[in-house]
Amino acid sequence: MTKTEGLALDGITIRLGGRRLIALDAQVGRGEVLTVMGPSGSGKSTLLAYIGGFLDPAFEAEGSVRIDGSDLTGLAAEDRHAGILFQDPLLFPHLDVAGNIAIAIPQHSGSRRDRRRMAEAALADAGLEGFGDADPDTLSGGQKARVALQRVLMSRPRLLLLDEPFSKLDAHLREQTRQMLFATARQAGLPVVLVTHDEADAAAANGRVHRVGDS
Numbered sequence: 001m002t003k004t005e006g007l008a009l010d011g012i013t014i015r016l017g018g019r020r021l022i023a024l025d026a027q028v029g030r031g032e033v034l035t036v037m038g039p040s041g042s043g044k045s046t047l048l049a050y051i052g053g054f055l056d057p058a059f060e061a062e063g064s065v066r067i068d069g070s071d072l073t074g075l076a077a078e079d080r081h082a083g084i085l086f087q088d089p090l091l092f093p094h095l096d097v098a099g100n101i102a103i104a105i106p107q108h109s110g111s112r113r114d115r116r117r118m119a120e121a122a123l124a125d126a127g128l129e130g131f132g133d134a135d136p137d138t139l140s141g142g143q144k145a146r147v148a149l150q151r152v153l154m155s156r157p158r159l160l161l162l163d164e165p166f167s168k169l170d171a172h173l174r175e176q177t178r179q180m181l182f183a184t185a186r187q188a189g190l191p192v193v194l195v196t197h198d199e200a201d202a203a204a205a206n207g208r209v210h211r212v213g214d215s
């Protein structure tokens with residue numbers, strides 16, 4: 001197999017109780033977005049779980065997941081280095097905003113103070129300068145989504161898996177947040193797999209759309 005930049009999904013098939021949910025072959029270049037759409041229960045989140053290495057054993061699945069030519073298929077989730085964002089940003093309520101980012105920075109990256117500074121810098125990059133000491137509950141949904149993205153980037157992911165990360169935001173914030181997210185992924189050169197119900201998300205992602213459960 002030749003080395004391909006980005007994410008390569010080859011011959012992915014996922015079945016549940018003999019019923020085929022997913023059949024997919026796709027290349028997602030660095031900074032590109034593959035959007036996965038389909039009705040509720042069609043297997044979208046299941047596909048992300050397969051790529052991320054946390055698929056429930058109730059499913060039967062095959063096919064290879066490669067990043068920049070290296071095969072992740074047999075690896076445990078923690079060795080795949082996938083950054084994952086769900087519908088709810090789930091910030092820790094007992095930590096302030098910078099603490100929520102700093103917690104994802106490996107300890108060997110520096111002293112506690114250094115890691116705090118890195119978190120503050122990430123907040124500034126996300127347009128949230130000065131929010132470091134704030135209680136996460138005081139942030140808007142869009143601000144929480146930005147913090148969750150910065151946190152996930154601190155773990156230096158090789159790809160991003162997004163499971164309806166904009167669905168709880170109102171239209172304006174949704175537009176803003178997805179632009180920020182896609183721009184960040186492009187800048188970081190990360191391939192993205194986005195699950196959504198929203199055609200506008202797919203249009204903004206400006207990449208290939210894979211529809212499941214429509215046949």
Ligand SMILES: Nc1ncnc2c1ncn2[C@@H]1O[C@H](COP(=O)(O)OP(=O)(O)OP(=O)(O)O)[C@@H](O)[C@H]1O
Nearest residue numbers: 016021038039040041042043044045046047056058
């Ligand atoms: N752990 C599990 N064990 C057995 N069946 C499961 C499990 N998780 C999900 N399912 C079933 O697998 C199918 C696909 O679920 P999945 O969550 O991937 O759908 P989805 O397209 O992401 O739906 P939604 O849009 O509602 O999030 C559904 O029929 C669901 O009930």
